[in-house]
Amino acid sequence: MYDFTPIIESISGYFTSTFSPLWAGVLLMVLLGIAILGFYAILGLYLVYAERKICARMQNRIGPNRVGPMGLFQTIADLIKLLMKELIYIRNADSILFNIAPFIVIVASIMAIGSIPFAKGLQAIDLNIGVLYILAISSMGVIGVLIAGWASNSKYSVIGAMRSGAQVISYELSVGLALLCMITFSGSMQLSEIISSQEDGWWIFKGHIPALIAFVIYLIAGTAETNRGPFDLAEAESELTAGFHTEYSGIKFAFFFLAEYMNMFIIAAIATTVFLGGWLPFHIYNFSVFNNLMDLIPPIFWFFGKTAFVIYVMMWFKWTFPRLRIDQLLALEWKYLLPINLINLILTSFLTLMQWHF
Amino acid sequence: MEDTVVDIDLKEKEEYIINMGPQHPSTHGVLRFETCLQGETVKYLIPHCGYIHRGIEKMSESLTYPQLIHLTDRMDYLSAHINNEAVSLCVEKAMGVEVSDRVKYIRTILAELTRIASHQLWWSAFGMDLGALTTFFYGLRDREKILDIFEESTGARLLQSFITPGGLMYDVHPNFQKRVTEFVKYFRKKLPEYDQLLTGNIIFRERTQGIGYMSLEDAIEFGVTGPSGRGSGFHCDIRKIEPYSAYPLVKFDEITFDVGDTYHRYLVRMKEMWQSLSIIEQLIDGIPQGPIMLELKAIKAPKGEYYQRVETARGELGVFIVSDGAPSPARIHYRTPNFSNLFIINKISAGHKIADLVAISGSLDLVIPDIDR
Numbered sequence: 145m146y147d148f149t150p151i152i153e154s155i156s157g158y159f160t161s162t163f164s165p166l167w168a169g170v171l172l173m174v175l176l177g178i179a180i181l182g183f184y185a186i187l188g189l190y191l192v193y194a195e196r197k198i199c200a201r202m203q204n205r206i207g208p209n210r211v212g213p214m215g216l217f218q219t220i221a222d223l224i225k226l227l228m229k230e231l232i233y234i235r236n237a238d239s240i241l242f243n244i245a246p247f248i249v250i251v252a253s254i255m256a257i258g259s260i261p262f263a264k265g266l267q268a269i270d271l272n273i274g275v276l277y278i279l280a281i282s283s284m285g286v287i288g289v290l291i292a293g294w295a296s297n298s299k300y301s302v303i304g305a306m307r308s309g310a311q312v313i314s315y316e317l318s319v320g321l322a323l324l325c326m327i328t329f330s331g332s333m334q335l336s337e338i339i340s341s342q343e344d345g346w347w348i349f350k351g352h353i354p355a356l357i358a359f360v361i362y363l364i365a366g367t368a369e370t371n372r373g374p375f376d377l378a379e380a381e382s383e384l385t386a387g388f389h390t391e392y393s394g395i396k397f398a399f400f401f402l403a404e405y406m407n408m409f410i411i412a413a414i415a416t417t418v419f420l421g422g423w424l425p426f427h428i429y430n431f432s433v434f435n436n437l438m439d440l441i442p443p444i445f446w447f448f449g450k451t452a453f454v455i456y457v458m459m460w461f462k463w464t465f466p467r468l469r470i471d472q473l474l475a476l477e478w479k480y481l482l483p484i485n486l487i488n489l490i491l492t493s494f495l496t497l498m499q500w501h502f
Numbered sequence: 503m504e505d506t507v508v509d510i511d512l513k514e515k516e517e518y519i520i521n522m523g524p525q526h527p528s529t530h531g532v533l534r535f536e537t538c539l540q541g542e543t544v545k546y547l548i549p550h551c552g553y554i555h556r557g558i559e560k561m562s563e564s565l566t567y568p569q570l571i572h573l574t575d576r577m578d579y580l581s582a583h584i585n586n587e588a589v590s591l592c593v594e595k596a597m598g599v600e601v602s603d604r605v606k607y608i609r610t611i612l613a614e615l616t617r618i619a620s621h622q623l624w625w626s627a628f629g630m631d632l633g634a635l636t637t638f639f640y641g642l643r644d645r646e647k648i649l650d651i652f653e654e655s656t657g658a659r660l661l662q663s664f665i666t667p668g669g670l671m672y673d674v675h676p677n678f679q680k681r682v683t684e685f686v687k688y689f690r691k692k693l694p695e696y697d698q699l700l701t702g703n704i705i706f707r708e709r710t711q712g713i714g715y716m717s718l719e720d721a722i723e724f725g726v727t728g729p730s731g732r733g734s735g736f737h738c739d740i741r742k743i744e745p746y747s748a749y750p751l752v753k754f755d756e757i758t759f760d761v762g763d764t765y766h767r768y769l770v771r772m773k774e775m776w777q778s779l780s781i782i783e784q785l786i787d788g789i790p791q792g793p794i795m796l797e798l799k800a801i802k803a804p805k806g807e808y809y810q811r812v813e814t815a816r817g818e819l820g821v822f823i824v825s826d827g828a829p830s831p832a833r834i835h836y837r838t839p840n841f842s843n844l845f846i847i848n849k850i851s852a853g854h855k856i857a858d859l860v861a862i863s864g865s866l867d868l869v870i871p872d873i874d875r
Binding site: 300 | 518520526527528539542629632633634635636638639640643699700703705706708709855856857858859860
């Protein structure tokens with residue numbers, strides 16, 4: 145039920161039967177690229193809208209409500225405005241690096257989207273090292289941030305970029321180790337297999353306390369990696385005006401902006417896939433009526449519902465907490481999260497070895 | 503946490519100087535900190551003021567006393583009522599007249615409402631300096647209620663010019679008592695929310711505790727008054743030292759802490775809001791009847807020198823008038839609290855991180871037009 149594989153197969157079957165193998169491959173790649181880009185842009189815009197509405201609710205405001213019904217087209221209008229704005233060139237900036245930086249940031253997040261399983265069969269590429277791939281690609285974004293800060297030739301930007309570099313490199317460890325715990329449980333790095341290992345229960349329920357610890361650490365570190373929430377030191381607007389993207393304008397700024405929201409989506413999607421059972425519905429052991437009812441909801445809704453929940457949590461603490469200081473941020477990672485994570489990994493391995501998880 | 507200034511030969515090394523301001527989100531106006539950094543650590547900073555100097559003292563020399571109170575609004579625009587009151591009290595002292603009890607009561611209530619409104623805005627902006635954006639909307643939500651009360655009685659929300667030498671411009675609105683009582687009841691419920699959102703937060707405490715330590719000696723030496731000084735244990739509340747208006751009639755505590763870090767400067771203001779509420783409660787039900795304006799033939803100070811100080815939301819505001827008997831002052835000088843409070847910032851923020859500099863300048867509660875006048 146609700147399996148996307150036949151649809152995808154029929155589309156690719158049509159192309160392979162109509163065109164020569166080379167052309168079919170090229171056309172399929174273009175089609176896939178357009179689909180991912182379109183999805184990326186629309187989702188990014190509506191994440192911005194969601195954030196604005198949610199933070200408005202938390203702050204006794206209404207939020208955007210003028211453009212379209214309930215302000216639904218506000219972010220599209222903003223995008224058009226950003227597209228039409230003048231691109232300001234900084235005279236003493238390193239122009240090649242300055243122009244290339246936003247693309248590195250956005251390409252890194254687009255590439256990560258490709259391997260996320262949205263529903264059964266709805267995954268652009270199912271790598272056998274999916275988790276590793278996403279970790280590798282998503283940490284590429286920081287190169288763009290560092291380049292942006294350096295090339296702008298602005299003092300605020302450099303401080304922002306250095307902060308961002310230190311932060312992302314440190315928190316990458318925690319993200320990696322937290323995911324490693326779950327890889328130990330599921331025994332695979334392939335995202336589709338991680339999901340299918342959760343058919344009898346999500347890892348957050350099956351994995352006892354270590355999975356819960358890993359989930360919390362993953363959320364904290366993931367938020368830090370996206371430069372959001374209480375960890376938005378790279379662009380701390382009360383200290384550094386706008387950090388690494390101070391000097392960017394128009395669509396280049398929009399690229400950074402969009403990439404931030406999509407990185408948040410990617411972090412939430414990975415959390416969903418690895419901890420919360422991906423697109424699998426919620427099941428209660430041996431309660432078949434309830435389970436059948438849950439099965440009626442299409443997996444794509446399950447996936448986006450869980451992702452939206454994780455995103456909501458991340459927005460929630462962004463709009464509640466003050467920002468950390470850079471030394472506190474690094475102390476949190478190296479003194480607390482990393483040791484806890486390592487102990488947690490040993491615990492996880494022990495549990496897996498003894499087959500004590502459900 | 504390093505508390506010492508990093509000692510390297512400044513001339514030999516190339517210095518990394520950033521200009522925070524005149525346009526910068528955390529200086530709350532047109533103030534410029536020329537900040538020398540070493541990595542993220544502030545080595546020293548030089549505050550530059552004067553970007554919003556309007557020559558209020560000089561302008562006042564060509565205005566009569568009732569006219570010049572309108573300029574005092576524009577100094578510390580968050581304590582407009584208290585600034586008006588300071589000049590009015592000074593002129594009344596010079597003329598040797600005393601206003602009716604009704605005027606005294608209303609002046610005191612308005613001053614305390616102003617203090618609460620000012621602290622609310624400070625709290626909002628302080629949270630924002632630390633990156634907690636939601637505080638801003640919580641604070642402004644409640645501040646609206648006070649501004650509505652002001653608007654009803656005085657016709658203005660920010661720059662009221664309501665208190666004038668000899669009394670008040672007009673009588674307060676008939677709803678005044680009801681609205682103020684409602685507000686006190688409302689805000690007593692809302693104030694604990696402030697603590698829940700910020701005070702108890704672990705990140706907030708880590709960011710403020712032990713940061714920007716100001717000793718009592720420093721506070722006295724630099725003349726840091728108001729809540730910033732009281733956070734260091736400096737007993738400088740003019741309402742207690744030289745009670746004016748209706749303050750002799752009310753009971754309230756002077757909040758002081760002996761610690762002197764950013765967190766305790768924060769706590770002083772939070773607790774002062776409770777004290778202000780209690781002062782208003784004591785006065786609001788007993789406003790006596792009486793004239794709201796003295797019947798004076800002409801408002802002019804006799805020849806001589808006069809000084810009056812009051813406690814604004816930020817500290818001690820002194821008004822010094824030199825008069826030659828004319829309807830306008832020969833020379834008027836304001837000892838504004840922010841000017842004195844500003845210059846301690848180099849001493850207490852050197853050696854801290856740049857993010858702490860923002861927190862410290864936020865905890866001093868600077869209003870820039872008051873520095874420059």
